[in-house]
Amino acid sequence: MGASAQPKERVDQRRSIQTKAKILDAAEELFSLHGFSGTSLRDIHALSGVRISLCYYHFGSKEDVLQAVVDRRAQEHRQALLDSLQACLADAEQSTVSVEQLVAAYARPVIEGHLTRGEGWRNYTRLMAHLASESAHLEPRVQLNKYDPVIDAFVEQFRKRLPGSTEAQIHWGFYFLRASLINLLLDTQIVDHQSRGLCDSTDVEVVIQQAQQFFAAGFHHPVP
Amino acid sequence: MGASAQPKERVDQRRSIQTKAKILDAAEELFSLHGFSGTSLRDIHALSGVRISLCYYHFGSKEDVLQAVVDRRAQEHRQALLDSLQACLADAEQSTVSVEQLVAAYARPVIEGHLTRGEGWRNYTRLMAHLASESAHLEPRVQLNKYDPVIDAFVEQFRKRLPGSTEAQIHWGFYFLRASLINLLLDTQIVDHQSRGLCDSTDVEVVIQQAQQFFAAGFHHPVP
DNA sequence: GTCTATAATGAGATAGAC
DNA sequence: GTCTATCTCATTATAGAC
Numbered sequence: 001m002g003a004s005a006q007p008k009e010r011v012d013q014r015r016s017i018q019t020k021a022k023i024l025d026a027a028e029e030l031f032s033l034h035g036f037s038g039t040s041l042r043d044i045h046a047l048s049g050v051r052i053s054l055c056y057y058h059f060g061s062k063e064d065v066l067q068a069v070v071d072r073r074a075q076e077h078r079q080a081l082l083d084s085l086q087a088c089l090a091d092a093e094q095s096t097v098s099v100e101q102l103v104a105a106y107a108r109p110v111i112e113g114h115l116t117r118g119e120g121w122r123n124y125t126r127l128m129a130h131l132a133s134e135s136a137h138l139e140p141r142v143q144l145n146k147y148d149p150v151i152d153a154f155v156e157q158f159r160k161r162l163p164g165s166t167e168a169q170i171h172w173g174f175y176f177l178r179a180s181l182i183n184l185l186l187d188t189q190i191v192d193h194q195s196r197g198l199c200d201s202t203d204v205e206v207v208i209q210q211a212q213q214f215f216a217a218g219f220h221h222p223v224p
Numbered sequence: 225m226g227a228s229a230q231p232k233e234r235v236d237q238r239r240s241i242q243t244k245a246k247i248l249d250a251a252e253e254l255f256s257l258h259g260f261s262g263t264s265l266r267d268i269h270a271l272s273g274v275r276i277s278l279c280y281y282h283f284g285s286k287e288d289v290l291q292a293v294v295d296r297r298a299q300e301h302r303q304a305l306l307d308s309l310q311a312c313l314a315d316a317e318q319s320t321v322s323v324e325q326l327v328a329a330y331a332r333p334v335i336e337g338h339l340t341r342g343e344g345w346r347n348y349t350r351l352m353a354h355l356a357s358e359s360a361h362l363e364p365r366v367q368l369n370k371y372d373p374v375i376d377a378f379v380e381q382f383r384k385r386l387p388g389s390t391e392a393q394i395h396w397g398f399y400f401l402r403a404s405l406i407n408l409l410l411d412t413q414i415v416d417h418q419s420r421g422l423c424d425s426t427d428v429e430v431v432i433q434q435a436q437q438f439f440a441a442g443f444h445h446p447v448p
Numbered sequence: 449g450t451c452t453a454t455a456a457t458g459a460g461a462t463a464g465a466c
Numbered sequence: 467g468t469c470t471a472t473c474t475c476a477t478t479a480t481a482g483a484c
Contacts (some may be wrong), residue, residue, distance in 0.1 A: 012467060019467075033362055037262035051229040051469065056461065057449065058467090130357065132411045137258055151418055171423050172434040175415035176404040183403035190397035194375055195393045199395050214442040221441030232449065236449060243449080280479065436480060451484070459476065466469075 020058050020068075022048040025120060028069045032127035035134055042054035060097055067142050070131075073124045074145035077113060083149045084109045085157065099161050100216040103177065106154050107211045110181050115204050151178075162219060169221075177215045225386050232240040244292075249344060253294045256351035260290055267299055292365050294355075297348045298369035301337060305374045308333040309381065317335050324440040327401065328380050331435045334405050339428050353409035375402075386443060394444075401439045 026048035028038040041052045041062055059065045087189075088105035089097055114125040135144050151174075158170050183190070184201060191199045200206060250272035254263040265276045265286055283289045312329035313321055338349040359368050375398075382394050389397075407414070410424060415423045424430060 035259055035261060035358065037259060038361065041461090042458075052460090053470085054468065058322075062460065102242075122475065132414070133354065133357070133412055134259065136358035136412065137262065145268065148290075155418070168419070168423055169432075169437070171415060173438050174421070175418060176400065176416075176435070176438055177406035178414065179404040180400040183406060188295065188357055188360065189465080190356070190402065191395060194379070194399060194402075195392070196397035199392055199399070201364050211400070213393070213445050214397050214400055218438040218442035219444030240449065265478075265479090275451065276478090281449070286478070335482085439462085449484105451482100453481085453483100454470090455478105455480075457477075457479100463471085464469100464472075465471100466467105 003161065016058070019050055019054055022050050023055055023058065023065065023121050024072055026050075028072075028123045031066060031199065032071060032130055033121045034128055035137060037134075038063075041065075043139060044111070053066050060194075066138070069124075069127065070142075070145055073121065077124070078150050079130075080109045080113065081106070081147075084216060085153055087184065089157070097157075097161070098216075099158065099214055099219050101114050102154065102161065103215045104208055104212045106177065107181060107208050107215075111184070111204055111207050111211075113151055114185050114203060115207075125185045126187060129182045132182055135187070136144075158219065165219070165221075170219075173215070173219045177211070180211065232309065241281070243274055243278055246274050247279055248293050248296055250274075251289050252347045252351060254298075255290060255293065256347045256354055259354060260286075260362060261358075262350065265289075266312065276427065287362070287366050289363070293348075293351065294366075294369055295346070301348070301352075302338065302369070302371060302374050305330070305331045305371075306377065309377055313381070319383070321381075322440075323443050324436055325379070326385065327439045327443075328382055328432055328436045330401065331405060331439075332431050335408070335428055335431050335435075337427060338409050339431075349409045350411055353379065353406045356406050382443065389443070389445075394443075397439070397443045401435070404435065404439075 005111045012097055023044060026044045027039070027205075028037070029048060030043050030215060033039075034082075041055050044055065045052050055062070055065055058167055059068055082144070088101050089095070110125070113121050115122065131138070131144060135142075138144070155170060159165075159167070161171055184207065187201075192203050237395065247268060251263070254267050254271060254427070257263075258267075265279055268274075268279065268289070269276050279286070279289055284294055294442045311326050315321070315325070325332055325378065337345050339346065355368060356363070359366070362368070382398060383391070384446045386394055411425075413425055415425050
């Protein structure tokens, strides 16, 4: 089992990794565009060039391919969200962090992950948004990764800074924020169409700034 | 062709209508739950009891069934939204209608159509929400009904009452409202889960009230 | 209008040679 | 690890009897 004793094995291993990546890349794109039911292994083969039988060899089933697609980036994505929250809290003394900053701390990694980290991440985040409405029929067979701890961490910080709001108001507000960002990730360009092109849902800074202004104001509603 | 000359025809006609309705009811439910690709004509047969061949006889194809499902309620739904806007504007002198009232005028028919008009309407509105992310791959083959005039009418009224906001801010704000309501129609119960049951996304008045407070405050953001 | 039967194709999944 | 070949079943869709 020396390093140079089995060069063939290492070549095969490397090839295996490449093959898996090709499958996952194609599956990620197709699942995110057409959903799980709307994508066949034949489609994945057509886009990736990898034989269908290799999907079964490397993953086991179509559902296992989806699971692998999710698993590939889930942990890193969750960590990016938590890091953003930590960075926000560390920026100033914790007590001076505003609701505005919290909204941006949540929206920025979501939007930037979708628009500025390359095609793979764009497809992954679009898939996550798609699964938010399709997952009910895939679970519990497919174990979708849980973002619950991330959500809880953000809700906790909002609660700290909104002592005048009820628990329900905070949850509804953060839900409206989540729902709006999920919709943005679907790339349906509803706002672009609604505004006849005036609004550009692919302009990162504009999206974040509009969300920050609007949702921060929404959270502050009980004031008047 | 007298009224009593062909009783057989009228019986057949009535039966035809019933059969069509059975197909549309089942298709409406299944498409809204599992999407277009996720639903087969066999599924529709299993739920409705109507033979698959009759789907082809009455509609032509699976896509034509979807089209018929949409067409059955679209006009009435759009009119309900416009009526709600008119009723809101007529309530007081037009100039005194507040942004709060406008938000409710939009949210109420959407939420009530989903939660209080029976199973058929609940399935229809869920389907509309689902198609908002799936329609890109069905159009232009399936002509999804346009809600654009309804949207335009609401945007116009928001614009009148928010002279301090930019055109972009108004569009983004109304988009956030639309996206949040679309998400609610999907029945994923994200907010219920996020709040560990504290929030109930099936409580009509609570949903409308929370949306009204939050989004009205969001629209008023440029004040401070 | 409704039924049975079936065509024609696409789907997920597996076996075995290389 | 990869390939070819194939199995089995579900799918959309049609033809023709009643």
